[in-house]
Every structure is written in C-alpha cells, then in structure tokens.
Amino acid sequence: MAGAKPKQIHPRRVIIDPITRIEGHMKVEVELQGDKVINAWSSGTLFRGMEIILRGRDPRDATQITQRICGVCPIDHAVASATALEDAFGIRPPTNGRIMRNLTLGAHWLYDHILHFYHLAALDFVKGPDVPPFIPRYDGKGVYKLDPKTNEKAVKSYLRALEVKTIAQEMVAMVGGRAPHCHGIVVGGQTQLLTPDAVPGFLWRLEEVKAFIDNEYLPTVYAIAKVYPECFKTGVGCKNVLSYGVFPLNDERTEFLFKPGVYTNGQDKPLDPEKIVEDVKYSWYADNTSGLKPMTGKTEVQLGKPSAYTYIKAPRYAGLPHEVGPLARMWVTNPVLSKHANRFLGVSEDKPVRFRDLGDKAFSTLGRHIARAEETWCVANILAEWVKQLDFKAPHYLKVDVPEKGEGMGLSEAARGALGHFIVIQNHKIANYQCVVPTTWNASPRDDKGQLGPIEQALLGTPVPNPENPVEVVRIVRSFDPCLACAVHLLRTNKNIVIR
Numbered sequence: 067m068a069g070a071k072p073k074q075i076h077p078r079r080v081i082i083d084p085i086t087r088i089e090g091h092m093k094v095e096v097e098l099q100g101d102k103v104i105n106a107w108s109s110g111t112l113f114r115g116m117e118i119i120l121r122g123r124d125p126r127d128a129t130q131i132t133q134r135i136c137g138v139c140p141i142d143h144a145v146a147s148a149t150a151l152e153d154a155f156g157i158r159p160p161t162n163g164r165i166m167r168n169l170t171l172g173a174h175w176l177y178d179h180i181l182h183f184y185h186l187a188a189l190d191f192v193k194g195p196d197v198p199p200f201i202p203r204y205d206g207k208g209v210y211k212l213d214p215k216t217n218e219k220a221v222k223s224y225l226r227a228l229e230v231k232t233i234a235q236e237m238v239a240m241v242g243g244r245a246p247h248c249h250g251i252v253v254g255g256q257t258q259l260l261t262p263d264a265v266p267g268f269l270w271r272l273e274e275v276k277a278f279i280d281n282e283y284l285p286t287v288y289a290i291a292k293v294y295p296e297c298f299k300t301g302v303g304c305k306n307v308l309s310y311g312v313f314p315l316n317d318e319r320t321e322f323l324f325k326p327g328v329y330t331n332g333q334d335k336p337l338d339p340e341k342i343v344e345d346v347k348y349s350w351y352a353d354n355t356s357g358l359k360p361m362t363g364k365t366e367v368q369l370g371k372p373s374a375y376t377y378i379k380a381p382r383y384a385g386l387p388h389e390v391g392p393l394a395r396m397w398v399t400n401p402v403l404s405k406h407a408n409r410f411l412g413v414s415e416d417k418p419v420r421f422r423d424l425g426d427k428a429f430s431t432l433g434r435h436i437a438r439a440e441e442t443w444c445v446a447n448i449l450a451e452w453v454k455q456l457d458f459k460a461p462h463y464l465k466v467d468v469p470e471k472g473e474g475m476g477l478s479e480a481a482r483g484a485l486g487h488f489i490v491i492q493n494h495k496i497a498n499y500q501c502v503v504p505t506t507w508n509a510s511p512r513d514d515k516g517q518l519g520p521i522e523q524a525l526l527g528t529p530v531p532n533p534e535n536p537v538e539v540v541r542i543v544r545s546f547d548p549c550l551a552c553a554v555h556l557l558r559t560n561k562n563i564v565i566r
Contacts, residue, residue: 077104080533084111085540087186089138089549092509094521096539098530103539106518106525108509110378117365120499125151125468125491126253128499132487133247135501136549138181141174141238142480143487143501144251150487151253154474155466161317162462163255165452168313168323169268170242170251172445172452176275177234178481179392179442180283183435184227187544190537191290192220204537211293220289223282230278233271240268255463262458269450276446279439284406287439291410291432301431301542303524304387306330307394308507310337310486312479313445323448324441324479327398328383334398338384339477342486344502345380345513348373356514360488361473363500380513381502389520390483390507391546392437396421397428404443407436431538434545468494480504482547505549521546 083093091112097105116135120128129147133140145167152158159167193210194200212220235245242248243258250258260268291298311326326337344363346356351374352366368374380387388394402418413419421440427433469491476487483504490498510519518526521543530536 078533080530080536080539082536082539083109085543085548087189088544088547089136090505092543092548094525094539094543096525096528096530096536098533101529101531103525103528103530106522107375108378108511108519108521108543109376110505110509112377115365115367117499117501120496123496124494125154125489125496128487128489128496129252130247130249132501135503137246138549139174139178139480139482140247141171141242141251142478142482142485144248145171146476146478146480146485146487146501148251148253148476149478150474150476150489152474153476154472154489154491155253155469156472157254157464157466158317158319159255160461160464162259162456162460163464164314164317165455166241166256166259166462167251168452169260169449170238170248170256172313172449173234173237173241173272174245175445175481176279176442177231177238179438180227180231180234180275180278182481182547183283183287183438184224185231186547187435187541188220188224188286188290190541190544191294192224192286193217194221194224204535204540206532206535206537209535209537212289213293216289220286223286226278226282230275233274237268237271237275240264240271252463254466255461257463259458259462260453260456265453268453272446272449279443279446280404284404284439284443287435288406288410291436294432297431297541298427298433299430300528300538301434301524301545302429302527303389303520305332305429306383306386306388307397308337308383308388308390308484309395309398310477310479310484312395313448323399323444324395324401325399326477328388329394329397330384330386330388339475339486341384342502343382344506345382345515347380347514348375348511349379350374350377351379360486360500360502361475361490362498363488364498365500376509376511378506378509378511379502380510380519381507382513382517385515387510387513387517387520387523388507389546390504391434392441392481392483393428393434394483395479396437396441401440401444403440407440431542431545434547438547470494482549483507503549505546508546509548521548 078098085092093109095107096103132143132147238245243250311322313323315321352368355364472491486502488500
C-alpha cells in the first residue's frame, strides 16, 4: 500500500543465567535484531570481597588466602601474590626458587588447560552419549558436525583427559607440596625442592601428559577447527591484547617464556603497568573509586546503582579494553607451533609456523582454543629442561622479615590470562590489597566511556537463529575460559517466558 510504514522489528533479549561449564557465577545477556547480536552485557553475579578479608593481616598470609579465590587456578594466585610480596620486601628468590615456581605453575597449566578444553568447552562441539554429564545440552541441526568416528574418538579423549589431568595434579603436588592449594610457594622462594629420587617420577608423568597433548588434545582441536570454519568468524572481540609475561627465565625477571607486552590498535608496544586503571560506572562499587590504579584501588560495594549490572570492575589499558589469556600471550610472544598447525595451515612440516601465521583466524572462538592447545604443548616441552637446571645443593628459599612499610606489584599470568596482585604494607600489616584477575579484564562491563568489555564486544554480530538454543553465544563465552557458573535458563522478553 502506498505510503505504508515499513514493519518495525523490535529487538529481543536472551538471558543466560548462570552460564554453565565455567568456574563461578556469570550471566550473559544479548539483544538480537533479527538473528544477530546487536548488544551484549556480561555480568558477574557473586560478591566475595577477598581483598577486604586480607586487610590487617600478616602480609605472608596472602599467598595462602589468595589461593582460595579459585579452586581451579590457586597456583597462579600463589605465584602472583609471592611476586607482589617480594617486590614490597625488596628481594628476589634464589635460582632454585624461581625454577621450582616455574615447574609448579607449568605443571598446573597442563592440568588447567586440559580441564578447560575437554571438561568445560569441548562439549560445545563434541556430542557425547545421552547420559550425564553429556546432557542436558544445546542440540539441533548443525550444532554437532564431527563425523561419527572422529566424534567417538573425541569422547574417548574426554574420558582419558580425566585421568591425564589427575597425573598433572600429581606433578603439581610433587613440586609444590600439595594440590590443588599448595603450601610450597611463599615469599622468598619455594619451601620444597624436587629431590633427585623424585625426578624420575615427575618426568615419567610429564611424558604421559605430553603424549596425550600431542596424540589427542591437539588433534581434537584441529579436527574441530576443520569442520567449524564459521567459528573463525565469531568471537572476534576488541583485537587488543595484553600479557604481563610469565615463567621468568632469569633471576632478574628480564626474560620470559611468554613475554610481557601489549598489542593495541594493530601495533606492538611494551607493557607499562602505570597505564592500567579500573572503572566502575557500571559495576556495583562506589562511584568515587572509579578510574583508580590497582595499587590505590578500593573495594567499596554500592548496591542499587541504576547503571550497574555486575560485580566485575572494568580494567582498561591506555583507556582501552584489552583481551588477556592464551590468545594474548601467544600473539605477543609468537612462538613456533606444533606440526599439527603446519598440517592445518597446509604448510610443509620442515618450515616453522608461528602463531601469527594464523592471521585473523587467531582472533576468534576457535582461535582461542588453538592458542590454548598450542600453549599447552609449548609448556609441556620445556618442563624437563627446567628440571635439568636445578642445583640440588643450592638454596631454594630466603628467610625474610616483614618490612614496616612497602608497596609491591606482582604481575604474572594465570592460565586464563594476565593476573596482577597489588599490596600496600603499613605497620607490618596489609593496609590494602587488590587483585585484577583475568576475568576482570575479559568479562568486564562497559567502562566510564561506555566502551564494552572484551567478551561483550566478542558477542556482537553473533548469529543466533534460535533464541531457545543460543549455542554460539556460550561457545564464545567459554572460549575465554571465564572464572565465574551452574544451571541455565533463558528469558525471551518479548513474550516474558522463562525457558529452563
């Protein structure tokens, strides 16, 4: 009819709360125009206040208390905390202490990466039998695309991974004194040294894990990559990445296995921690704490803020959101990859392939999984070399006294990404303690300028043809390995119906 107005299509909202198969409590809300995501909100729905618990305590307590932030990645917090304390105390651990920490953290990463891929993320692509824990699941046409033989092999790898990650945890206990929460990592070094008679046990376990990574983990990731090419076009994100550097290769902490650095707006730049601030306009924290650097940061809850939708702050580097994690580390360091990458890219196996050879594929849902798998391979291949560097007659720990005052910054990396601990000591006690964890970066809300966080940006443009089956949304979220969790429900606000 002449002069008729075009039909308006009102946006629909899908709410997934909480996201399953992650650590912790997280809600994701997306707004759809047609079948595409046009807006997104990432919410952390649990407040714990670990930093408040630390105030007034002996600084040496921090390495143990902060490990309780997470049962999946406690070693990462122990390393970051000890590094912050040593910075405040003005000391560095002896060579054996540095190597033992690398061994403890490295063994832990083998466990953590295998756990994440198989038991948290793989079931977005691999269809298990119709029994728990493989059900309930998102299902339907085009969700599962592996051929039956490859899929069956991947399910067997899922079950084998349960055993392999246990072997990796045994390695952690051998060098850290205990797992999952280890007692060996303390300010001044490590209280336990791997003894000569324990070396063979550590190394044979390492060989078991390495064989699994090379023969099952990497092949499974690349098999998925071949049949889900669309997942190299989703989950792109902000394409700014940040790495603090991890696994120091010398006592001066000037060389690392994975280098510190940032990649911002297409340019590589050196890391400058002074450019980090946290905004809270859209977080349930007092507005007067926004824009503070972590060392002077405050944890002051302010419920009822009309603009807020999360307990996660919004860290920004040089005023911009940055993704952290295996993708960030691998992009900044650009190491040589396994021969599986050569086959995937169609490059001769006698030619070294580096991570950036993936190009734009790296910044994607599957790019993150490839980064994590290849990083696991890199770490597994250096642990034996570090064992050889141990001097069984040299010290591995320095006994130190708590200073009356001091400030310390512990920049390290968790398996999930850049991890910073910041401490202020006054009168021999903790006056302030702040943690900026990987998911604070990745799952952050909008900042004071309205810029979306990395996960929020990664969700934009995502196709969701069936709002009752938003599998691509959770694929993207899980590719970041967020540390937040449990049962799923969706809300279709246009009909006000809750689907459980």
